[in-house]
Amino acid sequence: MKVEPKTLPGFMELLPKDQILFNQYMDIIKEVYEQYGFLPIDTPNIELSEILLAKAGGETEKQIYRFKKGDNDLALRFDLTVPTAKFVAMYYNDIKFPFKRYQIGRVYRGEKPQQGRFREFYQTDIDIIGDGELSIINDAEIQSIMYVLFKKMNIGKFTIHMNNRKVLNGYMSYLELSDKSVEILRIIDKINKIGIQEVENEIIELGIDKDKASSILKFITINGNCKSVIDQLKKLQIDNEMFIEGVNELETVAKYMNAFNVDEGYYCIDLKISRGLDYYTGTVFEAYLDDYEDFPSLFGGGRYENLAQNYTDRKLPGVGVGMGITRLFYALQKFGIIKAEKKSIAKVLVMCMNDEYEKCIYISNKLIEKNIPTQIYYEDKKIKAKFKYVDNLEIPYVILIGEDEIKNNVYTLRDMKTGEQISLNEDALIEKLV
């Protein structure tokens, strides 16, 4: 009896041509992270549930894949932050701080599968973690790295929206709304979905008077270039220590973004950004493609005071950024921003016109030594079928070897795009293909 072959909904599985493209982006990501000195770690997909759920609650507990194996209560990681916190607490003595680390791996969230949402997806994070303290310049560096990365990805104009939680919380404190700050920020977070008017309504529904609600709305919609926004914030002359610290941090980060050569058109201060996660305490940022309104955020991150507080008493502040590669890749293809262009990795296919494969193998070895990806076709098919294979995989070149080629010690090279066929000796062939 046959079992029907199928893949679970919410699990991405790509055909090779798309996988090639996906892997190209993975390679760019890794390359950029390593150029800035980030070190790789690779924690397990499975951890003890008590580790993963040390802090979590609500949605996480509902979505997590949790199961027993023997006596162990296990779960699949739902992000890379919690395993990293465990890692840093566990190997504290072996780690040198500031610890720059990157991780790329699959994470699991059993949410309702819907377009663009995945239950298994590749996540990638970079974090710079300090022991006790960490310079604010790191907050600029980490955003500049993402700028460099997304410029390299070449997927169009984007903007990093940055803010500082201290500015928001300081302002709420100044308005004597600290006790409602979390709820207010949660409402503001929805502004792109529900609009300004509805944000004001919901804030008023919290029992906040109209004047304050209107001040908040005016405050979060302050705009202009970085210098102008910082000037406007300073002019408010808000006498609150946290607010002033936050504005200074924003100013410093903006100054260093500039030093990092981040084009001013690619970032802005956006006081509406607060990031849902309540562990962020300073800088926060999110990035969006400019020309696609419905496109999900490209990446997001920020500064936190205490990475590993569930596992250790040590204060380990850091700044990090995460992105969901699977979701990003899905959206990039869906919006037509990227398209698979290579169906094969082989640059050349060697085709034997008689049954003497030795010369085919000989030249294939030579080409591979020169790092030219090469495939030999061994199957006993008609020449038409062989060329159909080459056409289907869009392999750029074919080397034909038959009796004449063996006799004259040459190779016939066919350029599949132009159809041109030339006869070359070994050296000329290699030179042509390198």
Place this chain on the structure above:
Amino acid sequence: MKVEPKTLPGFMELLPKDQILFNQYMDIIKEVYEQYGFLPIDTPNIELSEILLAKAGGETEKQIYRFKKGDNDLALRFDLTVPTAKFVAMYYNDIKFPFKRYQIGRVYRGEKPQQGRFREFYQTDIDIIGDGELSIINDAEIQSIMYVLFKKMNIGKFTIHMNNRKVLNGYMSYLELSDKSVEILRIIDKINKIGIQEVENEIIELGIDKDKASSILKFITINGNCKSVIDQLKKLQIDNEMFIEGVNELETVAKYMNAFNVDEGYYCIDLKISRGLDYYTGTVFEAYLDDYEDFPSLFGGGRYENLAQNYTDRKLPGVGVGMGITRLFYALQKFGIIKAEKKSIAKVLVMCMNDEYEKCIYISNKLIEKNIPTQIYYEDKKIKAKFKYVDNLEIPYVILIGEDEIKNNVYTLRDMKTGEQISLNEDALIEKLV
């Protein structure tokens, strides 16, 4: 309350220095596979249990990580072969055959954790899958690729032991022992563990008479170079079609191993090799390091007639090879064959001697543009602490930038190995570090 940070036994988790080394091997593996035109696929870690257990029984069912999520009966993959079979059956119409594919990913087996055995480990497979038929030359190619790969890994002298199931089964049939063939091969498979004498004893215990047992022992211990073994097999003049086919296949594979430039010292015909998996039907092979008796096999594989028979009626024969990278890496470190040599990815650390980071950032940007991994140290520490960080991470170079350097528009470069410090302008600095 704090949760004690820990990692599950049987789950490899490496410090960055070891992870850097691990990733280097992963990169070599991928690079070699791609040079031979293998296409990447990346199936999910989770599949429906009915897919993964379509054939399995015994050990697999016991070891598999299986759990419910909602109404779904799910499991973590325990190898990459079953998901590949599913993939090929499912996307048959989109795949071009012969399908050369590689996959690298984590697989899960809940066996007793013991030294060198892992519950979560990276597996990598390459397979060449035909539609209906597949040339025997592929059996040589796939072994030659592993030869090239392990030569590149540079971990010492190894030998590929190859055999053909048709030779073994044909010989058993000739001895009229076909009905006991599976049990006999299972006993032979243990020969390196239990020794020749015990193999003979166990075969006799199956109720096989002493003469036949002794013939089997004599047969499986035939040795010499490939040509000699094939000559000895032919001289036996065994009148069994399957046996003759097997010997011819062995001869053809050996001939092409030679064409592929596989050094004759690196492979042999070993009639004791049968591979446990009963889906192999022709060529089988395993490889071992020569100088380490207890070292586990490096890789193993073979030819099968029917990859996806649990999911489709189509006949999809193939030849493949798999290896457990995690176990291999563990053993290579344990036996002292490889050792982490890089604690950092950064080649240079930029150190600021005052509080003006602009010049540090400027030169860091320039170096990164030239693909020189560069890290800036931003923390407010004493110079001694900064150099301790560099020493701990063994970063090869430090660039020092203070007032003098800014005034004279130069950089002070310190070679951490020699302690030598030189003053360079921008161009000379870049040239020195490229």
